[in-house]
Amino acid sequence: MEAEGIYLRPPDEKDLEGHWYSWLNDMAVTKYQNKGIFPNTREKQREYYNSVMNSKNDVIFAIVEKKGDRHIGSVGLHKIDWVHRSAELGILVGEKEFWGKGYGKEAWRLITDYGFNVLNLHRIYALVMEGNASSAKCAEGNGFRKEGEIRDVFYKNGKYHKVLYFNALREDFKNK
Ligand SMILES: CC(C)(COP(=O)(O)OP(=O)(O)OC[C@H]1O[C@@H](n2cnc3c(N)ncnc32)[C@H](O)[C@@H]1OP(=O)(O)O)[C@@H](O)C(=O)NCCC(=O)NCCS
Structure with missing residues (x-):
């Protein structure tokens, strides 16, 4: 799946040899996520990769920057409920030098399109x-649409933080 600056492809074994695991050890990357709490290792990343690839309720893709053909992140759909x-x-x-270039928004669009239309x-x-x-x-x-706020969901940096609940139905995406 391709956008202007990035494309999505299936993750593969070779990605495990790169920086993938280390993104979750970067506190700037995980600042707003329920991640980066315990140290990550290549071995743990491999376990995650295997579990997701074998899961019927998760799909992930590697985000690749087109110009340098570089693996810069990942995007996916999780907790898929087939009913x-x-x-x-x-x-x-995960590669911070690629923030702010529109790639996150493009990846968000591609995975949403995949979710609704595939x-x-x-x-x-x-x-x-x-x-x-x-x-x-993004x-x-x-x-x-932001449909609500949930209090005290994540405990990060010594305090609880609320989470904004964003929701899209197929027609919201189609008519955006
Ligand atoms: C969140 C994340 C995916 C955004 O990706 P990105 O490639 O940096 O974002 P984009 O360049 O596509 O920008 C998306 C929008 O945010 C805006 N933006 C980018 N950086 C911003 C910043 N530091 N502050 C405010 N707005 C910002 C852009 O202008 C753009 O707005 P627009 O749609 O009005 O043009 C990326 O920063 C990331 O992965 N962060 C770490 C992990 C994380 O937080 N994941 C999200 C969990 S829900």
Whole structure:
């Protein structure tokens, strides 16, 4: 799946030899996520990779920057519910030098398009921690609506933080 600056492809074994695991050890990358709490290793990343690739309720893709053909992040749909046809969107651009170039928003669009038009989902949601302005903009720019705020979801940096609940139905995405 291709956009202007990036494309999505299946993750592969070779990605495990690169920086993938180390993104989760970067506190700037995980600042707004329920990640980066315990140290990550290549071995743990391999376990995660194997579990997701064998899961019937998760799909992940590698985000690759087109110009340098570089693996810069990952994006996926998780907790896929095949009855109610919903899933949670997760995204991480791990190489910080690629932030702010529109790649996160493009990846968000591609995975949403895949969710609605390939997996035939009805609803995709994302939990965005307060303060994560670029993530909220990725959501809004792709037809997601903020439908609520949930208090004290994440305990990060010595305090609890609320989470903004973004939700999109297929028609919200189509009509954005
Ligand atoms: C959140 C994340 C995916 C955004 O990706 P990105 O490539 O940096 O974002 P983009 O360049 O596509 O920008 C998306 C929007 O945010 C805006 N933006 C970018 N950086 C911003 C910043 N530091 N502050 C405010 N807005 C910002 C852009 O202008 C753009 O807005 P627009 O749609 O109005 O043009 C990426 O920063 C990331 O992976 N962060 C770490 C992990 C994380 O927080 N994941 C999200 C969990 S829900």
